[in-house]
Amino acid sequence: MMNLLLKNAVYIDWQTLEISKRNILVRQDITDIQFIKATEIKAHDRDTEVLDCTGKLVTKSFAIGHHHAYSALARGMGAPKKKPENFHEMLQDVWWTLDKHLDAELIESSALVTAMACAKAGSTFIIDHHSSPFAVRGSLEIIAKAFEQVGVSHLLCYEISDRDGTVIAREGLDETESYIRHHQGLVGLHASFTVSNDTLKQAVRIMQKHKSGIHIHVAEDPYDQERCLKEHGKRVVGRLSEAGVLNSPQTILVHCLHLDMNEKEIIRSSPAWVVQNCESNLNNNVGYFNGSGLGEKIMHGTDGMHSDILRSARAAYFVGQRFDNIKDESAYRRLRNVHHYLSHNDFKGGGDNNLIVLDYDTPTPLMRENFFGHFLFGITSNHITDVISGGRLIVRDRKITTVDEQAILKESRKQAERLWKSIR
Ligand SMILES: [Zn+2]
Numbered sequence: 001m002m003n004l005l006l007k008n009a010v011y012i013d014w015q016t017l018e019i020s021k022r023n024i025l026v027r028q029d030i031t032d033i034q035f036i037k038a039t040e041i042k043a044h045d046r047d048t049e050v051l052d053c054t055g056k057l058v059t060k061s062f063a064i065g066h067h068h069a070y071s072a073l074a075r076g077m078g079a080p081k082k083k084p085e086n087f088h089e090m091l092q093d094v095w096w097t098l099d100k101h102l103d104a105e106l107i108e109s110s111a112l113v114t115a116m117a118c119a120k121a122g123s124t125f126i127i128d129h130h131s132s133p134f135a136v137r138g139s140l141e142i143i144a145k146a147f148e149q150v151g152v153s154h155l156l157c158y159e160i161s162d163r164d165g166t167v168i169a170r171e172g173l174d175e176t177e178s179y180i181r182h183h184q185g186l187v188g189l190h191a192s193f194t195v196s197n198d199t200l201k202q203a204v205r206i207m208q209k210h211k212s213g214i215h216i217h218v219a220e221d222p223y224d225q226e227r228c229l230k231e232h233g234k235r236v237v238g239r240l241s242e243a244g245v246l247n248s249p250q251t252i253l254v255h256c257l258h259l260d261m262n263e264k265e266i267i268r269s270s271p272a273w274v275v276q277n278c279e280s281n282l283n284n285n286v287g288y289f290n291g292s293g294l295g296e297k298i299m300h301g302t303d304g305m306h307s308d309i310l311r312s313a314r315a316a317y318f319v320g321q322r323f324d325n326i327k328d329e330s331a332y333r334r335l336r337n338v339h340h341y342l343s344h345n346d347f348k349g350g351g352d353n354n355l356i357v358l359d360y361d362t363p364t365p366l367m368r369e370n371f372f373g374h375f376l377f378g379i380t381s382n383h384i385t386d387v388i389s390g391g392r393l394i395v396r397d398r399k400i401t402t403v404d405e406q407a408i409l410k411e412s413r414k415q416a417e418r419l420w421k422s423i424r
Pocket of ligand 1: 068254
């Protein structure tokens with residue numbers, strides 16, 4: 001196990017934003033990083049790989065609060081023959097058609113390309129929400145292995161739902177329980193409107209038994225609320241809260257667009273977290289996120305659209321100018337809140353030995369005082385040259401070091417064609 005020395009870096013502390021010249025010693029077996037003096041470097045020579053970071057920025061890597069690796073091969077697939085007219089048709093005609101065609105090979109390919117894209121865009125931790133109704137059993141293990149092959153950490157769940165009948169809902173529950181018995185993971189539910197009372201009860205039972213949390217889409221579209229009022233005589237957050245979903249600090253409520261003030265207050269005063277997915281909301285034309293009244297426990301997700309969380313944070317800031325109470329600082333804090341979520345819940349893989357190196361040749365002075373200006377208007381994932389995950393160098397000079405990137409992409413293009421043919 002080699003140690004890694006990032007020599008002569010301009011280090012930005014992700015919490016205090018203090019900027020300083022540092023030599024950083026990174027280890028795989030210790031999550032903390034160590035700053036060492038230039039005179040001490042020689043002593044570490046033999047067992048240490050040195051990365052010259054002269055003129056480069058180094059800071060903590062990112063993590064993605066909500067992703068769907070399973071949708072990776074949809075890129076460029078083309079729209080269905082009849083254009084979906086609303087949110088529910090979009091689910092039925094695109095995503096629920098795609099996920100029904102997934103098999104083990106497609107799941108693996110999707111997970112490998114997603115992990116590589118995340119790593120190259122600076123994310124070393126993925127919180128994923130998976131769905132493959134006709135290949136449920138063992139699906140989470142396939143994703144976990146693929147992510148680990150690339151070298152990114154993860155918190156996975158299976159998207160349990162009654163939309164394909166009670167047998168498949170049962171398989172989702174079983175897959176969840178058998179997975180979280182041996183791995184860190186969550187209990188995934190699709191959304192209130194596709195989950196029966198019985199399935200909801202079973203999911204919360206698994207959550208409680210394994211001291212886990214629920215990961216669910218909440219009020220992404222008014223449709224979720226309409227169905228809940230009609231079928232259960234209450235609003236979505238009320239229903240989930242009464243079932244016990246919000247009692248865990250591991251619980252993740254995704255989207256939270258169409259909530260009333262009472263629902264926001266229930267979430268704010270609970271230990272549960274919220275993930276916003278700005279670009280996905282724009283793409284599906286379902287509305288705009290507004291964090292007012294939800295408290296501070298808000299993170300960013302990409303919702304399977306892409307794997308560049310910095311881009312998501314920036315989009316949320318711009319769209320939020322009109323629709324949200326977001327400031328430059330809160331945009332940054334929401335990007336970084338995922339680290340608090342992970343450490344607060346003692347999940348492995350979110351420690352300080354996760355770093356990115358950026359080749360950011362700034363045309364203006366970069367200081368602690370103007371960092372947010374650079375974060376919003378300057379720095380992009382294209383500046384990332386190297387990525388360290390759990391003390392391991394998994395991206396070097398913009399190339400993945402752990403797997404054969406070109407071979408995986410070649411295979412995924414082949415798999416994508418197979419998937420598209422099977423759908424048409
Ligand atoms: Zn989602």
